[in-house]
Amino acid sequence: MIPRGFWNVHRGGKWYQIHRTTGRISSPGDTSTYLTLRRLLDGDEQLSKATPIPFPCPLQRNLDYVYTLDLDSAYLTVSFWHREEGDDEAMELPEPVCMRRLNLDSIHEASDLNYEALLQNGSSPLLDIYAGEDSLQAGKEYEHWETELGQPSSLNELQYRMFMDFVYQWRFFIDDHITWQHPSSALFRRLCYAFLRLAAWDFEISSESEVAKLPLGAEEFPGWDSPPTEIYWFHRNLVVLCEDFGTSSSISDAVSRARTFVGHLEGRGNELRCIFISLADIAFVQIAADKVQCSTVFPLLTNSSTTECSAGFRILTYFLASPYIKEGERDFAAREVFSIALPTEVLEMALNAVAPYDIVSFAQASFMAENWYYASLPQLPDMVIHDFDVSIACCGERTNSEGKEGVCCSDCYAWRHLGCLHPSERTPEKCYICSKCRLSREKAGARPKLIPGAIERANRHGARPDGCRPDGCRVMIRKQEKFLQLRISALRLHLTSMPPNQIDYVVLFSGSWSGLAYGLDDV
Numbered sequence: 127m128i129p130r131g132f133w134n135v136h137r138g139g140k141w142y143q144i145h146r147t148t149g150r151i152s153s154p155g156d157t158s159t160y161l162t163l164r165r166l167l168d169g170d171e172q173l174s175k176a177t178p179i180p181f182p183c184p185l186q187r188n189l190d191y192v193y194t195l196d197l198d199s200a201y202l203t204v205s206f207w208h209r210e211e212g213d214d215e216a217m218e219l220p221e222p223v224c225m226r227r228l229n230l231d232s233i234h235e236a237s238d239l240n241y242e243a244l245l246q247n248g249s250s251p252l253l254d255i256y257a258g259e260d261s262l263q264a265g266k267e268y269e270h271w272e273t274e275l276g277q278p279s280s281l282n283e284l285q286y287r288m289f290m291d292f293v294y295q296w297r298f299f300i301d302d303h304i305t306w307q308h309p310s311s312a313l314f315r316r317l318c319y320a321f322l323r324l325a326a327w328d329f330e331i332s333s334e335s336e337v338a339k340l341p342l343g344a345e346e347f348p349g350w351d352s353p354p355t356e357i358y359w360f361h362r363n364l365v366v367l368c369e370d371f372g373t374s375s376s377i378s379d380a381v382s383r384a385r386t387f388v389g390h391l392e393g394r395g396n397e398l399r400c401i402f403i404s405l406a407d408i409a410f411v412q413i414a415a416d417k418v419q420c421s422t423v424f425p426l427l428t429n430s431s432t433t434e435c436s437a438g439f440r441i442l443t444y445f446l447a448s449p450y451i452k453e454g455e456r457d458f459a460a461r462e463v464f465s466i467a468l469p470t471e472v473l474e475m476a477l478n479a480v481a482p483y484d485i486v487s488f489a490q491a492s493f494m495a496e497n498w499y500y501a502s503l504p505q506l507p508d509m510v511i512h513d514f515d516v517s518i519a520c521c522g523e524r525t526n527s528e529g530k531e532g533v534c535c536s537d538c539y540a541w542r543h544l545g546c547l548h549p550s551e552r553t554p555e556k557c558y559i560c561s562k563c564r565l566s567r568e569k570a571g572a573r574p575k576l577i578p579g580a581i582e583r584a585n586r587h588g589a590r591p592d593g594c595r596p597d598g599c600r601v602m603i604r605k606q607e608k609f610l611q612l613r614i615s616a617l618r619l620h621l622t623s624m625p626p627n628q629i630d631y632v633v634l635f636s637g638s639w640s641g642l643a644y645g646l647d648d649v
């Protein structure tokens with residue numbers, strides 16, 4: 127087997143990728159690896175031909191080695207697949223990612239880079255992440271902000287699926303915590319912004335399949351723009367990017383950052399709604415002049431986020447994309463008057479006629495339009511969702527009435543019909559915990575930490591042999607039943623006689639591809 131991989135090089139504050147068209151690379155102990163390193167150390171001749179990248183790209187399963195040479199900090203990190211001794215994870219799982227870091231002044235000859243030398247002398251940057259604080263500290267000094275979700279909508283079903291699909295598509299980046307450890311990192315900011323945009327259904331859907339490059343290769347990276355700051359407004363919420371929620375002051379620090387950002391709240395007559403995100407976790411905070419209310423800290427990304435939508439994302443969609451959440455804004459909505467009575471059909475026609483990149487701004491211009499936007503499936507006007515397997519955890523069927531005959535698990539926030547619960551579970555008290563969460567609580571105790579590399583491994587564990595994603599969503603489109611399926615490759619892997627995978631929808635963040643592409647398959 128020819129080893130495959132690439133180099134990430136950091137020089138003068140900028141990252142570059144050196145990637146041969148063949149993808150070929152030499153092994154760590156090879157003389158040519160050492161010579162490449164020397165050439166990079168001695169001159170910048172190779173970098174003029176290298177591809178500028180916003181952050182170092184991670185090792186992916188179809189590659190063998192990634193060399194990350196940081197000339198600014200004078201170290202080399204080698205990433206490869208390796209099972210450490212005493213790794214008690216199931217042996218049938220693929221080897222986990224291993225990183226070894228050496229200071230440049232400790233590399234004198236080719237043999238300093240071979241496997242044995244790397245494992246013996248290299249430090250493991252992943253260990254610093256494993257060693258991080260385990261417990262989560264909610265803002266205990268604040269009043270608790272209770273969150274209760276209503277019955278998920280068709281929009282929510284697609285959003286939850288898109289969340290899992292997005293994590294799947296970018297799993298190697300999300301698994302590489304070293305690149306997004308701090309909110310100052312571009313990858314941290316882009317991933318946060320992507321989750322916010324998916325949860326607010328704030329994106330364009332295009333049918334131009336040329337945008338999507340499938341499968342996502344080693345040279346693809348999250349390329350969309352994100353606000354350059356660590357605190358910004360998003361759909362009338364103040365987003366505060368936080369490194370973690372591990373210390374008791376994490377929440378109160380973020381509260382004071384939010385207060386400083388907006389200035390005095392007195393006399394505004396309105397509460398400041400904040401979303402605190404650390405990527406692994408998320409918290410919702412309401413700040414008024416005289417009081418602060420803080421939700422529990424919910425997991426946003428978990429080790430199983432390619433197969434289950436996290437509680438944090440469910441609540442985030444509820445905050446950003448529910449037509450009936452905006453209670454605090456009812457006063458404003460009541461002030462909105464039209465001189466003519468506008469039939470909803472006209473609104474619908476107007477929304478459908480607006481260009482893809484204008485539709486969100488159009489919806490935000492009016493409370494009435496925004497309510498309509500989130501109560502429908504904007505950009506997919508001909509589609510009717512038939513499967514609610516992800517959003518309605520009991521029977522996967524949506525009841526038409528907006529009734530409250532359902533309950534949310536207080537751990538995973540999956541919604542279920544009251545009528546579908548076992549009679550013993552239908553307890554009058556408020557706190558309902560589903561059997562799955564009860565079991566995992568008994569087994570694992572506290573909530574498991576997000577472990578670098580675990581998303582890819584967990585996904586492998588439950589994956590189908592052909593590497594395909596689980597079945598898509600059953601939808602009805604122009605009177606035909608179809609499966610809406612994430613496209614991970616342009617070709618069908620095993621059914622070579624079938625036509626190539628058709629791409630019908632591409633999800634874009636302000637014109638840049640989000641990594642999500644969908645096609646309609648026959649049922």
Ligand SMILES: [Zn+2]
Nearest residue numbers: 520521543546
């Ligand atoms: Zn049900």
Ligand SMILES: [Zn+2]
Nearest residue numbers: 535538560563
């Ligand atoms: Zn649960």
